[in-house]
């Protein structure tokens with residue numbers, strides 16, 4: 518990614534080098550960032566890479582940075598850790614580049630950004646020289662929210678260069694798969710046609726992670742039967758991976774409320790229903806089952822946005838002439854329902870079972 522390298526160039530001459538990298542899952546954000554990091558000569562930068570899906574608060578992500586810099590993982594408060602990080606920066610000549618991958622996983626990410634873009638103030642060290650904060654996340658919406666939120670100063674002190682990571686095309690997916698094939702199969706167990714077929718199936722998403730997973734599953738199935746991988750294995754892998762991804766998202770709902778709200782959507786949006794219909798039904802459901810106070814409309818809109826990001830639901834705005842505002846309809850994609858029906862853990866009628 519040329520743009521990331523340009524950012525790093527800026528950092529060496531003391532220019533602002535903050536970056537915001539976005540692009541769908543499997544488009545190669547992490548792979549590219551890690552690759553750029555690896556190619557940099559050690560003496561030029563101190564790059565600290567933290568995967569935030571393992572650190573879900575600003576405090577934990579700060580700990581992640583400190584650990585990367587050689588401090589112990591436990592027993593220190595956030596201000597002390599920040600001070601230690603700044604100490605390391607002061608004793609080093611190189612610009613520091615902090616990379617927070619999967620930043621959306623951090624609940625108070627605005628605070629993390631604010632703290633790391635203003636280290637000189639937070640640690641009362643005006644002497645501190647140049648450093649940069651680069652983050653990566655699947656959706657541009659994350660930045661939009663940071664920008665829109667008036668209470669937050671984070672965006673203003675950060676002002677990142679936006680870098681879009683585009684989805685992979687057929688040739689790129691094919692090249693990635695050919696590498697994997699080379700590493701994982703002995704000739705002639707995985708014919709090149711199989712790689713082509715998988716690349717062709719994965720191309721509408723442009724998702725390398727998905728393509729690699731298909732290759733793995735197709736290979737495994739053929740392997741069990743001591744066969745060469747064939748078209749049937751590819752079909753099998755395609756349907757399996759589709760539902761895996763969905764089930765994986767369902768299993769990883771951030772809160773029980775997400776789960777509950779999604780359940781209500783499944784029941785209300787058999788054809789389609791407006792966001793308001795869903796919210797009202799949710800309120801009734803909560804009342805009937807004595808689940809306490811329902812969440813506010815706004816909180817539920819957050820959940821809807823989350824579900825949309827994960828492609829578990831689709832939103833569609835309909836504007837009627839003469840009526841103020843537009844109605845937003847929710848639908849559940851066919852493949853999501855199918856994945857839920859096919860699975861044993863989840864069922865549609867009773868909603869998602871616990872556990």
Ligand SMILES: Nc1ncnc2c1ncn2[C@@H]1O[C@H](COP(=O)(O)OP(=O)(O)O)[C@@H](O)[C@H]1O
Pocket residue numbers: 540541542543544545546547548549693696725726729
């Ligand atoms: N250019 C590439 N060459 C080889 N493997 C790649 C390449 N890009 C992505 N991959 C592989 O595809 C998978 C998903 O890529 P990743 O960078 O993790 O996606 P993202 O971070 O955008 O979700 C990873 O297993 C990664 O190793």
Ligand SMILES: [Mg+2]
Pocket residue numbers: 546547548618619
């Ligand atoms: Mg990634």
